[in-house]
Amino acid sequence: MYYGWIHGYYAIDASRDAAQSATEAGSAARRAENALARLEDALDRQGLIIRTLLTACEKSGLFNEAGFRELMNEIDLSDGRLDGKYKPQATPQSCPNCGKTNGKRAVSCMYCGVQLETRDIM
Ligand SMILES: [Zn+2]
Numbered sequence: 001m002y003y004g005w006i007h008g009y010y011a012i013d014a015s016r017d018a019a020q021s022a023t024e025a026g027s028a029a030r031r032a033e034n035a036l037a038r039l040e041d042a043l044d045r046q047g048l049i050i051r052t053l054l055t056a057c058e059k060s061g062l063f064n065e066a067g068f069r070e071l072m073n074e075i076d077l078s079d080g081r082l083d084g085k086y087k088p089q090a091t092p093q094s095c096p097n098c099g100k101t102n103g104k105r106a107v108s109c110m111y112c113g114v115q116l117e118t119r120d121i122m
Pocket residue numbers: 095096097098099100109110111112113114
């Protein structure tokens with residue numbers, strides 16, 4: 001009888017812990033989904049800006065595609081690696097709202113969601 005009660009107590013306690021963990025996991029998943037949606041929006045916006053810029057430059061006769069690719073490779077190499085990416089060195093950023101440290105490439109705080117800085121358009 002005594003052991004039965006203890007067993008029941010722990011079962012209820014474990015059940016509450018599991019429910020709490022599930023709630024926290026759900027919240028974390030929603031935060032991750034929101035962060036991903038913001039990232040996708042930012043990428044879509046950057047894609048629009050880049051396409052607009054390229055089209056404007058082509059229409060203005062500033063360059064042709066070969067010249068553009070040559071310049072793109074030059075800029076790609078400026079960070080030390082020809083890898084189809086541009087990743088200049090940057091330092092981790094402190095959030096102006098909560099003070100926590102975010103990754104050097106973060107657009108918004110991963111803890112409170114505040115935008116970290118006025119971003120350049122590129
Ligand atoms: Zn923050």
